[in-house]
Amino acid sequence: MKIIILTQYFPPEIGAPQNRLYEIAVRLVKKGVDVQVLTAMPNYPKMEIDKPYKGKWYVREDMGGMRVHRAWIWVSKSKGIVSRLLNYFSFVFTSLWIGLFKLDKADYLLCESPPLFLGISAIVLRRSKKAKLIFNVSDLWPETAEKLGLISSKFILNRTTKLEEYLYSKSALITGQTQGIVNNIKKRFPDKTLYWLPNGVDISFYDSITTTSKWRDENSFATDDFLILYAGIIGHAQGLEVILKAAEMTKANPNIKWILLGNGPEKKILFSVKDEMKLHNVFFVESLPKVKMPGVWKAVDASVVPLKRLDLFKGALPSKIFEGLAMKKPLLLGVEGEAEELFIKEGKAGLSFVPEDGSDLAKKAIYLFEHKAEATQFGENGFEYVKAKFNRDSIAENFFTFLSSHLS
DSSP states (O other), X not given: XXXXXXXXXXXTSOSHHHHHHHHHHHHHHHTTOEEEEEEEOSOTTTTSOOGGGTTOSEEEEEETTEEEEEEOOOOOSOOSHHHHHXXXXXXXXXHHHHHHHHOOOOSEEEEEESSTTHHHHHHHHHHHTTOEEEEEESSOTTHHHHHTTSOOOHHHHHHHHHHHHHHHHTOSEEEESSHXXXXXXXXXXXXSOEEEOOOOXXXXXXXXXXXXXXXXXXXXXXXXOEEEEEESOOOTTTTTHHHHHHHHHTTTSTTEEEEEEOOOTTHHHHXXXXXXXXXXXXXXXXXXXXGGHHHHXXXXXXXXXXXXXXXXXXXXXXXXXXXXXXXXXXXXXXOOTHHIIIXXXXXXXXXXXXXXXXXXXXXXXXXXXXXXXXXXXXXXXXXXXXXXXXXXXXHHHHHHHHIIIIIO
């Protein structure tokens, strides 16, 4: 079996699609699959090309047993729509050019969306490489962009909706990150073959028993501090203001401390708000290499995962849920819908709070702090739940079996 993965985002970048695609790819390689990856020069989320790749049009690398082809991309720190479109379409152009001349023929071409526009390259390359198109949907575009206020132009929304529908119609298989995404597309395209390809976690890598950590001491936190960690992209959709609001309401308990680990477009704004509110119980930490994250998780006491309160996110399963649960940390979840049903009601892995409600988050954080035995049990429950249902080994195995039996 031969597969091309076409994605704008891939390691060494840090993020949900990067991790998910890499982890699936290396497991497919172990199954004997020939995997080629066509991606952009690393730049996300800082929106600047990593130094080893600056000024280069094309780079070929070997990574985890797969051939990785990297193409030039235009990047800017501007959040404007023009800059976003230039970023997306520059890679559409270079991925198409590099793909035509550098990629071998394949059985399948898996295209990661968003960005939706990358589907233009996918349509051309699947013909050139004689491959069946697998369109992998991590967020529903343009619906997500419209509801987050990223795109307001009716013309652009209309054109992107037409593109979305065309790409679905030309796909041999549509995969979705969440059941909500799969169900949404299934309702609109009942004749298409759909498959749930969720985020997950490497249980052997995030191992709470074998992992040791000096991170708490190295960052001058006390033994009796109760550390609540957000680790991920610091962006608009996450609604991280709720953490600052909760921090203000827990200042009376100096042992409860809030940590935001990562980078993203909202970080400077949130840092300024922290200073204005004089929140000495909030700490910003730079993104760390994946290899160091088990040590961070070992050192903290709980995880917090928020999103803005939008109907759109009722079908979301944020990838940052899984690592904390694998490390047996109780979850404070500010996401309604599918995530709450799975991890709070079914998995009993922690407590939910109303999205964007700082007061509710503060109350739930204090509850965990005051009920340590119950918090420990939440962590144990969460570990058993993700081990059974969101283990990356099982996810990749099931996907390989599905491809072998349904699309061969």
